[in-house]
């Protein structure tokens with residue numbers, strides 16, 4: 630059995646349900662790293678175990694989140710509990726299908742997810758592929774960021790597949806400079822980096838997806854896929870640069886588009902597909918996801934887009 634480990638913060642998600650009435654909100658669970666674990670689980674064969682690592686609280690929603698993971702075959706072997714804290718919350722606001730988020734997560738239990746070095750060592754040692762994001766780092770104190778980045782680098786040196794999505798969320802960081810600095814450090818420990826061009830152009834000043842890919846390669850990544858909404862996506866692997874043209878589609882809700890692409894892409898790469906084949910798989914899933922409200926769609930609704938399990 631191989632193990633895909635995703636590390637980060639899962640939250641309660643509020644997404645509007647306009648068919649039910651103006652002020653009716655649908656309650657779900659999501660969070661960038663959980664979303665990627667979800668879509669990886671949907672696409673990976675059964676000889677892959679998918680585990681999620683976070684810390685939850687003792688509020689009424691934390692056990693429901695654990696049940697939700699268990700029901701959907703996502704493992705909680707590395708999930709711990711902090712009695713004095715609770716799970717965070719976010720709400721999706723939509724403008725023409727493009728999302729923005731409001732957060733209530735400043736004191737969430739997940740901010741303590743890197744406080745147990747022995748558990749981190751155990752989780753990294755047990756895993757074949759390890760995934761984390763810029764959001765994972767943003768919510769942690771500096772010591773926690775160092776703890777994850779050093780283990781990611783060591784895992785990469787040990788031959789494991791290490792993956793990082795910079796997932797820029799400036800409002801979670803102390804400053805834009807600090808965000809850029811930590812993300813660049815993390816990329817040195819990641820074999821695969823999966824950025825999104827719009828955000829990278831805004832915060833790193835990249836003038837094209839190719840410039841973005843080359844910057845992450847210089848930071849240390851061996852394989853970079855620059856997601857680009859409905860625009861051309863660039864895949865850089867060592868010296869080989871491929872461009873995948875995409876059709877522009879109007880989203881119902883763009884929440885989770887990049888995370889779902891990552892899940893499909895990684896599942897395909899981890900089971901032997903080429904980067905271009907994997908990009909097709911990731912794109913097919915993201916197209917389905919942006920047709921629904923909220924980050925997660927039922928795994929059974931992915932039939933045809935995901936490989937059947």
Ligand SMILES: O=C(O)C(=O)C[C@H](O)[C@H](O)CO
Nearest residue numbers: 659660661764884885888924
């Ligand atoms: O913004 C965050 O921190 C989230 O994790 C919420 C969303 O699920 C995620 O951003 C979608 O990519």
